Amino acid sequence: MPDNFLDNNRVSAWLEGFQEGDRPNARLLLSLLKLVSADEFSSEMMTILERQVGHGSLPLALFNETERPKRKGRPHRLFKEEKFGKRLRAIDNVGPALVPRQHYIGEQIGSEGIVANILTQFKKLHSGDVLLSPGAGIIRKRKVRRFVLVTDFIGSGDRIVDFLNAAWRVRSVRSWWSRRNSAGLTFDVVAFSGTIEGIERVRSHSCQPSVHVSMVCPTIRSVLPPSKADEIEAFCIKYMPPRLADEALGYGRTGALIGFSHSMPNNAPAIFWKKFGRKDPLFPSRVTMGVGSPFSAATGTHAEQNRLGAVIGVESTGQPAQAITVETIVLTALRRGPRLSEAISGRLGLNLLVIEETLLKLKELQWINGRNQLTERGRLILTRLEENSAPKPLPKSRNGYYFPESLRVPRDV
Structure with a gap:
């Protein structure tokens, strides 16, 4: 999602309601939320x-x-x-x-x-x-x-x-x-x-x-690897009163990461729409559109690119791949199973037909096999993308200061 979404006043106030150590998880959960415009x-x-x-x-x-x-x-x-x-x-x-x-x-x-x-x-x-x-x-x-x-x-x-x-x-x-x-x-x-x-x-x-x-629909369990999903679910439960623990992940413990312009489903994590610690929720009473709501800033092409970037960052091992096309986005998502088109759609929050068309193209490119598993060529593509997106170390300067590691008596003394 774009910076002006996560830096929205209501979002900032919402993030401040969490303990400092939990704010990265709150920010991650919010960045994975698929918001659908009218x-x-x-x-x-x-x-x-x-x-x-x-x-x-x-x-x-x-x-x-x-x-x-x-x-x-x-x-x-x-x-x-x-x-x-x-x-x-x-x-x-x-x-x-x-x-x-x-x-x-x-x-x-x-x-x-x-x-x-x-x-x-x-x-x-x-x-x-x-x-x-x-x-x-x-x-x-x-x-x-x-x-x-x-x-x-x-x-x-x-x-x-x-x-x-x-x-x-x-x-x-x-x-x-x-x-x-x-x-x-x-x-x-x-x-x-x-x-x-x-x-x-x-x-x-x-x-x-x-x-x-x-x-x-993307969910906490479909988007995140199991260990990270456990951590995020525990974080959601932590901020709900014990009597509401069963509702922390939403109705049916679904953990849905989706919101519509007309409402936030009650299957979404409760920290998005219920009060916790006397703090106002981000979408009170599941109302997404309102004065000061960050919803509008969180929809559109740029917002979708940032959301997918967050998903790919979670999917990647090490440095996230620079996912510049839908093909590389889907390829990165295929690192782990399940690899059926419905599972990939739920992981990325992308149109099911787009996923199916992309899988066919990846097979034509021989980046995946008939079971949607990465081929040697596909793994090579991801490796190169990760190398290109990895931070480059600064070159060593030849004009640096010299610090002697040991002292000796000058020859002329």
Whole structure:
């Protein structure tokens, strides 16, 4: 991140809240944080939705991921059912609201409001190919074959799984899904980003959804080597009261290193958004945009270059490589496993498609092999980059002062 971010008044005040010996870890953690601007978020969400229109049958049924009401721990059915003979059949023509109505004064709308606006705009662009939150009756009438659930971020996966469970409880939905190989219903989940653990949890749901993300979320464990990750996690826990120790790394102990212009996810380390030692957090109540907020200064091309520089510095052994291209950045990240494209995206916080294209290019250059391991040529490239970026010692001056190491009697005495 650029110097004017880390030197921001609020950042400086935040850093002063830590003991002097802990400030380097606080600064490192902050420098690894991936911050997503409103423009980047909207653009990437539109792009990934466009891909859904370009692949598979139409029309799409788009649903906004919102918190589902529950009874005894089970989410209510997504669609109402009525008895037809001995069978129950879903009959709703109107599906769940894009943004739930506020029943009580003071209730707040979260990221679902941002996503709802994007879905509304997308619907206007593809009015004939997209149905926005349709009911079961419309799905049946329009012969919808794809159920697409959209969210901003998959952290632990809890809310996504709750929504899918709400749909899965409907007998008609399970019946449509059972015929998915011919003329039934398939499920997709679309998000800007998600943790590897959250994505895998969603994929393991009974409806077997395909998960599509723009980038995998970097986390403390994915970005840092194990020993350094242990140190940073201990640092995060140290500044939380003992009763909040389980929340120190964020919900589900995720340690997500990402923030959006509309909010900081609760899966991020709590020291970013909770008070500690009577000190104000950097993003109070997970609000990233506000008067004096460093968020704006921490987004953009220069900020991204500095963030990647910090990541590469962590990845490198010895002096960090001078990562001047995306190829050398990815090559440096391949020093340690896992080496799958999703793992690399989560380590670097880069677009998943960019990672996949770069891996193909590295194979063409013969810098990595078919298992994404560095070849001799790849290791040579990194060695040369490190040599070029290593600090050069100052040349010894010939005009230096002479200091005798021993004394002897002059000859003329």
